[in-house]
Amino acid sequence: MKKLSIGLGAALLLLVAVVLVRTALYAAPPQPQLPKETQDRVADTGREGRQPSRHLSQAIRFQTVSAQLGKAQTRQQYEQFIDWLAATYPQVHSALPPERLGKTPGQEYTLLFTWPGKNRELKPVLLSAHYDVVPVIPGTESEWEHPPYSGDIDATHIWGRGALDDKSAAIGLMEAATRLLAEGFQPERTVYISLTHDEEIGGENGALAVVEKLKRDGVQLAWSLDEGSFLLDGFIPGIEQPVASINVAEKGYLTVDLIAHGKGGHSSMPPRETAVDILAGALVKLQKHPLPGGLEGLGADMFDAVAPHMPFGQRALFANRWLFGGLIDSALEDSPSTAAMLHTTVAPTMLSASIKENVLPIRAVATVNFRVHPRDSVDGIVEHLQTVIDDERVAIERHRHQPASRVSSSESAAFHTLAETARHTHGQAIVAPGLTIAGTDSRHYETVADDSYRFNPMVVTKQDISGFHGTNERISIDNMVKATRFYRQLINRGASQ
Numbered sequence: 001m002k003k004l005s006i007g008l009g010a011a012l013l014l015l016v017a018v019v020l021v022r023t024a025l026y027a028a029p030p031q032p033q034l035p036k037e038t039q040d041r042v043a044d045t046g047r048e049g050r051q052p053s054r055h056l057s058q059a060i061r062f063q064t065v066s067a068q069l070g071k072a073q074t075r076q077q078y079e080q081f082i083d084w085l086a087a088t089y090p091q092v093h094s095a096l097p098p099e100r101l102g103k104t105p106g107q108e109y110t111l112l113f114t115w116p117g118k119n120r121e122l123k124p125v126l127l128s129a130h131y132d133v134v135p136v137i138p139g140t141e142s143e144w145e146h147p148p149y150s151g152d153i154d155a156t157h158i159w160g161r162g163a164l165d166d167k168s169a170a171i172g173l174m175e176a177a178t179r180l181l182a183e184g185f186q187p188e189r190t191v192y193i194s195l196t197h198d199e200e201i202g203g204e205n206g207a208l209a210v211v212e213k214l215k216r217d218g219v220q221l222a223w224s225l226d227e228g229s230f231l232l233d234g235f236i237p238g239i240e241q242p243v244a245s246i247n248v249a250e251k252g253y254l255t256v257d258l259i260a261h262g263k264g265g266h267s268s269m270p271p272r273e274t275a276v277d278i279l280a281g282a283l284v285k286l287q288k289h290p291l292p293g294g295l296e297g298l299g300a301d302m303f304d305a306v307a308p309h310m311p312f313g314q315r316a317l318f319a320n321r322w323l324f325g326g327l328i329d330s331a332l333e334d335s336p337s338t339a340a341m342l343h344t345t346v347a348p349t350m351l352s353a354s355i356k357e358n359v360l361p362i363r364a365v366a367t368v369n370f371r372v373h374p375r376d377s378v379d380g381i382v383e384h385l386q387t388v389i390d391d392e393r394v395a396i397e398r399h400r401h402q403p404a405s406r407v408s409s410s411e412s413a414a415f416h417t418l419a420e421t422a423r424h425t426h427g428q429a430i431v432a433p434g435l436t437i438a439g440t441d442s443r444h445y446e447t448v449a450d451d452s453y454r455f456n457p458m459v460v461t462k463q464d465i466s467g468f469h470g471t472n473e474r475i476s477i478d479n480m481v482k483a484t485r486f487y488r489q490l491i492n493r494g495a496s497q
């Protein structure tokens, strides 16, 4: 007995030692000190800051709501925005005259600027932003601290629809190009800049028109950069610095209807199981058997970049995933935003059955929306549904679907350039590869690009994110300065390597 307890004690000590050593080895190396000049410029929001903010404020006043493109009034706003861009950025328009693209005749509202490179042997790159916006939900206007299309600027922020998503990136790109042109810069490789007009309704007319044009011209891009994440400040407990999540993939999309049939009749004489009962059974099974997932692949890469910066206790967990993997997975599953990183999500969203309270349903339908993780295929998810529901009385009808994107490289020269540029413009940011859980124009671009990256060079807090497609959308003046600087450095470096 004594021998056994000594043995156990020794094993426990060894275990603790292994955990401690692994945790120590997992610590982040000290980040290199930035040159003094960069630090000063990072802190400064003086004169350089005013122009991008003023221009963003003006851009917000055009109500370029793509969901309302059917209205003549909205199309007029688009035309006026395009005229305003030409008047505001005359150097860019005269040096790189944009091509107007759009698949719907009469709606050629996407602008593609081509900046020819010195070396035509090198593959070009594409920088993109969309200038269409989502509508303001009717009835919420009075909740905005500043009216949604005012473009008001206060001491720290520019307010209004599109401030974050995604007019700020469009303006940042135009400001950066203006400054580089003024210096007589010409990139080594060709740089395309696209400002698209219908991302919020699928990008089928804008980004897709850009892709078709590039295909016609026989262009294969080295990489593309578009929206899809930010520098996230205060999102991960225990992490002090903002995390630049440079997203290398985006989730796909699938909607299915689950349909159960019944004989109908009077509700006073129901059968043992109605169509609603059968359907409810299927939904419960689905809820109990989610798509498998966990911290591996892209999710693991992301945490490997971030976790070494965590305080000791948390770091010990991530450094010893062989021991604490289950604990970590269940903690991540507790929060909807981290759970979405780990697997395909399942969300029943719509239900319909009988037309009247006392009539038994002849058809009960549940609409279920899935966001497809790169590890899963659309066919695989439908198979999972069939296996889990295992009831031939429930039909599965597949509707809109789109596979997850490819996973782009986080080892490429382009990724390193993006990471380094983010650190240069934002000081001590942690850079991590990530996954965009919604859809962006990049799903079109990836068909003509070796790698596609999704990242906007602005720091956002949780409060800022609540304005994204929501109320009180805003961006800080400081972010506009840094975003302009980021794009300028990126074009300078990324397009010269």
Ligand SMILES: [Zn+2]
Pocket (backbone or CB within 6 Å): 130, 165, 166, 199, 227
């Ligand atoms: Zn967007």
